Amino acid sequence: MEICKDGAVKAIGTPDGEELKLINALSRRELEAGEVYTFALRLCDNEMDRDFERFSDETLDQLAPMFVGASGVFDHQWSARGQTARIYRAQVVEDGSLTRDGRPCRWLKGWAYMMRTAENAGLIAEIDGGIKREVSVGCAVERVVCSVCGQELDACPHEKGESCGGQVCCGVLTGAQDVYEWSFVAVPAQRKAGVVKSAGGHMEDEARLGRRYLKSLRDEMVRLAGIAEPEAGHALMKQVAGRLDEQELLGLIKLYRGRAGQALGAGVQLSYGREEAAPEPADGAFLI
Numbered sequence: 001m002e003i004c005k006d007g008a009v010k011a012i013g014t015p016d017g018e019e020l021k022l023i024n025a026l027s028r029r030e031l032e033a034g035e036v037y038t039f040a041l042r043l044c045d046n047e048m049d050r051d052f053e054r055f056s057d058e059t060l061d062q063l064a065p066m067f068v069g070a071s072g073v074f075d076h077q078w079s080a081r082g083q084t085a086r087i088y089r090a091q092v093v094e095d096g097s098l099t100r101d102g103r104p105c106r107w108l109k110g111w112a113y114m115m116r117t118a119e120n121a122g123l124i125a126e127i128d129g130g131i132k133r134e135v136s137v138g139c140a141v142e143r144v145v146c147s148v149c150g151q152e153l154d155a156c157p158h159e160k161g162e163s164c165g166g167q168v169c170c171g172v173l174t175g176a177q178d179v180y181e182w183s184f185v186a187v188p189a190q191r192k193a194g195v196v197k198s199a200g201g202h203m204e205d206e207a208r209l210g211r212r213y214l215k216s217l218r219d220e221m222v223r224l225a226g227i228a229e230p231e232a233g234h235a236l237m238k239q240v241a242g243r244l245d246e247q248e249l250l251g252l253i254k255l256y257r258g259r260a261g262q263a264l265g266a267g268v269q270l271s272y273g274r275e276e277a278a279p280e281p282a283d284g285a286f287l288i
């Protein structure tokens with residue numbers, strides 16, 4: 001079952017030696033402190049949310065190491081330019097506060113880094129300024145257990161949100177399975193809150209890979225098809241691409257890439273030449 005929850009963001013700045021070591025364990029090349037911007041995220045906690053669900057304490061512990069290496073994407077305005085950040089450390093934190101129902105509050109804190117590039121400057125300024133505070137995280141859990149009776153919520157007589165023996169029944173998200181990408185959401189109204197129940201293999205795959213990833217594959221396929229098979233027509237290829245899954249798209253991209261190379265001939269050389277002249281892209285390990 002896929003879970004999607006909201007969190008919060010806090011700027012840190014330039015990493016120190018220990019932090020940089022952790023970052024460099026993930027990056028493709030050795031990075032220097034000045035090249036990297038770091039910030040902290042409140043990924044999720046054991047407080048009951050508006051969907052009457054909460055993570056169990058054990059699930060938070062299980063999720064912590066899973067989040068290390070997870071990529072985060074930014075909302076519409078920024079994602080067009082491919083900005084991403086990556087979590088390099090995650091740890092469950094107890095700050096002495098209590099949840100609404102009186103349990104010690106535990107939350108999963110993540111530390112993320114992004115490159116200090118010209119493209120990221122505006123985004124870093126926004127995080128520093130506290131503008132981008134919302135994050136949405138996606139993960140999968142084994143089961144949702146009833147907080148009243150401990151059975152699977154689907155199988156027990158209780159309903160989420162219902163008062164039962166002085167407590168509000170909620171779904172306890174139990175058994176961390178996987179962590180997907182997380183994202184910044186600038187406008188609260190755009191939050192993806194609540195549990196996303198997957199109805200089948202295909203939908204689960206789509207959600208897991210992220211719509212953005214599939215869209216970029218589809219765009220790339222259509223682009224290459226336009227070069228390799230111009231007679232097919234852009235609208236038709238776009239329609240076809242929209243129906244394909246990841247494996248089919250990757251297969252066709254490979255095929256069309258080969259054909260497009262042949263079709264372009266000398267043109268390919270020319271475009272490679274131009275790419276070499278362009279500024280070096282940000283750390284490759286950074287891309288999803």
Ligand SMILES: [Zn+2]
Binds near residue numbers: 146
């Ligand atoms: Zn129950």
